[in-house]
Amino acid sequence: MNNVKHLNKWANAHTYFSVDLVRMALGVILFFKGIAFITNTQYLADLLSPIERIGGGMIVLHYVASAHILGGILIFFGLLTRWAIIVQxxxxxxxxxxxxxxxxxxxxxxxxxxxxxxxxAFIIYGSGKHSADYYFKMQE
Known part of the structure; x- marks a missing residue:
């Protein structure tokens, strides 16, 4: 836990708005990739065809699409950024x-x-100063 606090302090001291824009762009890209997977499930099924003999293809399909959509939203707003990225x-x-x-x-x-x-990079850096995590931390 101290490592995460230390990383957050370092990131907040060295924050730049451009880095937050990159984080937001990453969230938007993941969100739209999840939307693309939901609207075109055959495309995702074709991508997963090399591992279809392992089983659980439909579970993987739903996990990928929902993780990209929800993770993209969380990453965009900077809320639970590290957890959302770990899921990705x-x-x-x-x-x-x-x-x-x-x-x-x-x-x-x-x-x-x-x-x-x-x-x-964002697991190491965190969500930055222009994020919901930082806002809620400052409200305490």
Missing amino acids: LPILIGAIIINFMGQMHTQNLLFSIITLVFCI
Whole structure:
């Protein structure tokens, strides 16, 4: 817990509005990716086809779509940012692995890697000063 408090203090001392805009853009991108998965479930099922023999495909489909939508909203507002990103990590790592198991989609691979890098950066950095977490912390 002290590590998280130490990271928050460091991030709040070194906060920049541009970093918060990147966090908000990440949230919007994840939200719209979740919407795209819900509106076109066949596309997501095709992406998950290399692992369909493992089972639980419909559970994974619902987890991915709902985690992207809810996580995108939370990340955009900066509310429980680290928790929302931790939920995204298995999805992004799985997206990278699936690209190597099945047909290679270089656009999807590049998108997944960039998103994963930003997610790891925001796990370390936190939600920043212009976020709901910071606002609620200051209300205490």
